Amino acid sequence: xxxxxxxxxxxxxxxxxxxxxxxxxxxxxxxxxxxxxxxxxxxxxxxxxxxxxxxxxxxxxxxxxxxxxxxxxxxxxxxxxxxxxxxxxxxxxxxxxxxxxxxxxxxxxxxxxxxxxxxxxxxxxxxxxxxxxxxxxxxxxxxxxxxxxxxxxxxxxxxxxxxxxxxxxxxxxxxxxxxxxxxxxxxxxxxxxxxxxxxxxxxxxxxxxxxxxxxxxxxxxxxxxxxxxxxxxxxxxxxxxxxxxxxxxxxxxxxxxxxxxxxxxxxxxxxxxxxxxxxxxxxxxxxxxxxxxxxxxxxxxxxxxxxxxxxxxxxxxxxxxxxxxxxxxxxxxxxxxxxxxxxxxxxxxxxxxxxxxxxxxxxxxxxxxxxxxxxxxxxxxxxxxxxxxxxxxxxxxxxxxxxxxxxxxxxxxxxxxxxxxxxxxxxxxxxxxxxxxxxxxxxxxxxxxxxxxxxxxxxxxxxxxxxxxxxxxxxxxxxxxxxxxxxxxx
Numbered sequence: 001x002x003x004x005x006x007x008x009x010x011x012x013x014x015x016x017x018x019x020x021x022x023x024x025x026x027x028x029x030x031x032x033x034x035x036x037x038x039x040x041x042x043x044x045x046x047x048x049x050x051x052x053x054x055x056x057x058x059x060x061x062x063x064x065x066x067x068x069x070x071x072x073x074x075x076x077x078x079x080x081x082x083x084x085x086x087x088x089x090x091x092x093x094x095x096x097x098x099x100x101x102x103x104x105x106x107x108x109x110x111x112x113x114x115x116x117x118x119x120x121x122x123x124x125x126x127x128x129x130x131x132x133x134x135x136x137x138x139x140x141x142x143x144x145x146x147x148x149x150x151x152x153x154x155x156x157x158x159x160x161x162x163x164x165x166x167x168x169x170x171x172x173x174x175x176x177x178x179x180x181x182x183x184x185x186x187x188x189x190x191x192x193x194x195x196x197x198x199x200x201x202x203x204x205x206x207x208x209x210x211x212x213x214x215x216x217x218x219x220x221x222x223x224x225x226x227x228x229x230x231x232x233x234x235x236x237x238x239x240x241x242x243x244x245x246x247x248x249x250x251x252x253x254x255x256x257x258x259x260x261x262x263x264x265x266x267x268x269x270x271x272x273x274x275x276x277x278x279x280x281x282x283x284x285x286x287x288x289x290x291x292x293x294x295x296x297x298x299x300x301x302x303x304x305x306x307x308x309x310x311x312x313x314x315x316x317x318x319x320x321x322x323x324x325x326x327x328x329x330x331x332x333x334x335x336x337x338x339x340x341x342x343x344x345x346x347x348x349x350x351x352x353x354x355x356x357x358x359x360x361x362x363x364x365x366x367x368x369x370x371x372x373x374x375x376x377x378x379x380x381x382x383x384x385x386x387x388x389x390x391x392x393x394x395x396x397x398x399x400x401x402x403x404x405x406x407x408x409x410x411x412x413x414x415x416x417x418x419x420x421x422x423x424x425x426x427x428x429x430x431x432x433x434x435x436x437x438x439x440x441x442x443x444x445x446x447x448x449x450x451x452x453x454x455x456x457x458x459x460x461x462x463x464x465x466x467x468x469x470x471x472x473x474x475x476x477x478x479x480x481x482x483x484x485x486x487x488x489x490x
Contacts (some may be wrong), residue, residue, distance in 0.1 A: 023189070023191060023194075023195055023198065024198055026189065027159075027189060027195075027198055027199060027202065028202075030159060030183055030184075030187045030189070031130070031159065031202050033183065034130050034157035034158075034159065034183075034184055034185070034187070035130055035157075036184075037157055037184045037185060038129045038130055038156075038157055041127070041155055041157050041185055042126065042127040042129070042155045042156070043155075044155055046101050046102045046105050049152060049155060050097075050098050050101055052152055052180070052181075053094045053097055053098055053101075053149060053152060053153065054094070054098060055180050056145070056148075056149070056152075056176070056180060057090075057091050057094040057095070059176050059179070060087060060090060060091060060145075060176075061087075061091065063172070063176070064083075064087060066172060067082060067086065067087060067141060067169070067172060068082045068083070069168075070166075070168040070169045070171070070172045071086060071140060071141065071166070071168070071169050073168040074137075074140065074165075074166040074167065074168050074169050074312075075137075075166070075263075075309050075310045075311070075312050075345075076309050077262065077309040078306055078307050078308075078309065080307070081261060081262065081307070081309070082141075085139060085142060085261065085262060086139060086141035086142045087141065089139075089146060089427065090141060090142060090146055090149065092427075092429065093146050093149045093150075093429065093445070093446070093449075094149050096429045096446050097149055097150070097153045097446070097450070100447065101153050101450075104125065104153070104447055104450050105125055107122040107123060107124050107125070107459070108122060108123045108125075109121075109122045110122060110123060115468070115486075115490055116460070117467075118462065118463060118465060118466055118467065119460050119461060119462045119463075120460070120461045121458070121459060121460040121461070122459050123456050123457065123458060123459070124457040124459050125154070125450075125451075125454045125455075125456060125457075126155075126454060126455045126457050127154050127155035127453065127455070128154070128156055128205040128206040128229065128453055128454065128455055129156060129157070129205035130156065130157045130158075130159070130204055130205050131151050131156045131157070131158055131159075131204060131205060131206040131207070131208065131453060132158075132159050132160075132161070132199055132200075132202070132204045132206070132207045132208070133147045133148060133159070133160045133161070133207075133208045133209075134161045134196055134199070134207070134208070134209045134210070134211070134219070135147070135160070135161070135162050135163060135210055136163055136210045137163035137165040137312050138262060138265040138266060138267075138312070138367075139262070139266070140162065140163060140166040140169040140170065140173075141169060141173070143210050143233075144160065144162050144173055145173070146444070146445075146449075147208045147210075147231075147444060147449065148160060148186070150444060150449030150452060150453050151208070152186070153449075153450050153453075154450050154452075154453035154454045156205075156206075156453050157184070157185055157186070158185070158186045158187070159187050159188075159189060159199065159204075160173075160177070160186070160187070160188045160189070161188075161189050161190075161191070161195060161196055161199055162188065162190065164190065164191060164192045165312055165313055166312075170188075170190055171190075173188060174188045174190065200218075200222035200223070201222070202226075203226035203228065204223075204226070204228050205228065205229070206228065206229050206230070206231070206452075206453060207219060207223050207228055207229075207230045207231070208230075208231045208233075208444075208452065208453075209230065209231070209232050209233070210232075210233040210234075210267075211233075211234065212234060212235060212365075213234045213235065213390070213438045216232040216234045216440070216441075219232065220232065220441070230441060230442065231434070231441065231442035231443070231444060231452045232435070232440050232441040232442065233267065233434060233435065233440050233444065234267070234393065234435050234438065234439050234440045235267035235365050235367070235393050235435075235439060236267075236271075236365055236389075236390055236391070236392040236393050236435070236438055236439040237271040237362075237364075237365050237366075237389055237390075237392055238268065238269065238270060238271045238392040238393050238394040238395065238396065238414070239270075239271065239272055239274060239386050239392065239395055239396070240255060240270045240272070240273040240274065240395075240396040240397075240398065240422065241273075241274045241379075241382060241386075241395070241396070241397050241398070241399075241408060242273065242274065242275045242276060242279060242398040242399075243276050243279075243379065243397075243398070243399040243401060243404050244276040244278040244279060245399050245400040245401045245404070246276075246279065246398035246399050246400065246420075247398070247400070247420075248279050248282050248283050248286050249286050250398075250420070251283065251286075251398040251420075252283060252286035252287045252289070252290045253290055254420075254422055255273065255287065255371075255396075255422055256287060256290040256291055256294065256349075257294075257422075258270055258421075258422035259349075259369070259371050259422075260291070260294075260295070260308070260369055262309060263308065263309045263310065263311060263347075263368065263369050264366065264367065264368045264369040264370070264371075265311070265312065265367055265368060266367075266423070268393060268394050268422075268423040268425075268426050269366075269423070270371065270396060270422050270423075271365060271366055271392070272355075272361070272362065272366075272371070272372045272373070272374065273371065273372070273373045273374065274374050274375075274376050274382050274386075275373060275374070275375055275376070276375070276376060276377070277376065280373070280375040283373070284335055284351065284353060287335075287336075287351055287371075287373075288335060288336045288351065291336055291337070291349045291351070292336075294307065295307070295308055295348075295349055299337075299339045299348055302337075302339075302348050302349065303339070303341065303344075303348070308349075310344065310345045310346060311345040311346070311347060311368065312345075313345070314342070314345065316345075316367075316368070317340075317342060317345045318342075320347055320366070320367075320368040320369075320370060321340050321342070321347065322360075323360045323361055323364075323366065323370065324338065324340075324347070324350065324361070324370055326359075326360040327352060327359045327360045327361045327370075327372070328352075330356055330358070330359045330360070331354055331355075332352040332353070332354055332355045332356070332359055332361070332372070333352065333353045333354040334350060335351040335352065335353050335373075336350065336351050337349050337350030337351060337369070338350050347368060347369050347370070348369070349369050349371075350369055350370045350371065351371050351373060352370065352371065352372045352373065353373050355372040355373065355374055357385070359372070379404060379407060379408070380407075383407070383408060383411050383412055387411075387412060387413075390437065390438035390439070391413045391414060391415075391435070391436045391437045391438055391439055392415070392435075392439055393414065393416070393435045393439040393440060394414055394415060394416050394417060394418070394422075394423070394425070395408070395412055395414040395417045396417065396418050396421070396422045397409075397417065397418070397419050398419075398420055399419070405419055413436060414436065414439070415434050415435035415436050415439050415440055416431070416432075416433065416434075426445075429445055429446035430446060430447075431445070431446075431448075432444075432445065432448040433445045433448070434448075470482055471483055471486065
């Protein structure tokens with residue numbers, strides 16, 4: 001659990017303080033402004049919404065270097081990685097929405113049934129109304145503006161609360177939104193967990209939250225007070241299974257990239273790995289080769305490597321170091337890495353072998369650059385062990401064996417899965433992205449993001465002639481016989 005989540009959990013029930021009064025008043029004022037403006041925004045055309053999305057895209061591209069600098073200042077994320085995992089993800093989301101929005105917004109006709117043969121019916125996509133987006137620090141542009149794109153495409157008014165742990169990025173996003181939108185349509189409210197707690201008291205029509213499972217429960221509980229619908233993008237311990245038929249070098253390259261990008265601070269990051277005994281040592285060696293190739297041969301080279309970000313906060317760094325130390329005390333062996341520098345919030349890319357199931361790294365989501373590797377000889381037993389934990393956001397499979405792949409998919413449950421890759425499903429805009437149970441609720445991205453911020457309103461139109469009138473009361477014997485015939489044959 002990161003420090004932002006921990007503070008939100010502990011302060012969610014705090015009463016208002018004098019310092020919070022002005023924030024409370026601002027939240028109430030903007031909330032009322034947007035509530036009065038909901039139907040104006042909901043009735044905007046596809047063309048108008050597309051114009052707004054294009055404005056956001058153009059602002060992002062025009063300020064690309066400023067975005068790179070802001071994210072770097074927050075946790076030293078390299079510019080290339082900002083381009084790939086922050087800017088590109090949002091601009092591709094916008095381009096996808098611009099291309100398909102007219103089709104998404106069109107009413108969808110549905111076929112008649114025998115009982116409704118004389119009617120016409122369709123589904124109308126309507127905005128949910130006034131929505132709240134609470135975004136995390138680990139991808140401060142991607143996970144803030146990505147949901148915003150879907151909310152705008154669906155025609156909502158939005159209040160957005162970014163993380164206070166990425167202040168430079170949040171300030172830049174505030175500049176973007178202030179420049180492009182009136183606050184009665186899209187507003188940003190900065191602050192910590194006390195501000196989030198205050199926002200959660202309001203009767204929003206929908207809440208989109210990205211963060212930990214623990215705080216997701218708090219958000220869902222707060223939403224239940226107003227029967228507000230929620231989309232929860234959470235996390236969990238996403239496992240990787242590498243069987244005896246897998247391409248080991250390919251797996252090592254992809255897993256290293258997926259794990260250590262953003263320093264492992266990603267909800268879709270591989271959390272732990274099961275490798276078949278036959279390939280265990282070979283995989284460990286290939287993974288170590290890949291780490292040294294990308295990040296440096298020595299610890300001093302890795303420390304100076306400009307492609308490697310930093311841990312977001314001292315609290316999160318301390319949690320990871322404690323987890324690592326306790327796991328080593330329980331018998332885990334450091335194959336590579338393990339170097340820490342608290343003053344720089346640095347932990348080197350670390351691989352652990354000889355990991356026991358009751359080790360601290362196997363007890364909670366790691367969310368950092370520590371990767372435990374375990375061996376297996378029975379796929380069935382491995383699946384049982386995976387299923388003994390909460391349902392993860394993702395399960396990754398490396399195999400050439402169709403039978404093994406199908407067995408894993410059929411006997412596990414996860415938000416999503418990749419076969420012979422990791423995390424790539426996040427970028428596929430024609431796939432729903434989301435978790436299940438402890439790893440999330442609802443979906444996002446592309447059409448599924450549009451749906452998350454939309455209500456599917458059922459519309460039925462009937463004409464004057466209706467055979468159903470023959471079944472209306474009074475229930476005479478002829479009517480009763482007709483009802484019996486209807487139940488039996490229709």
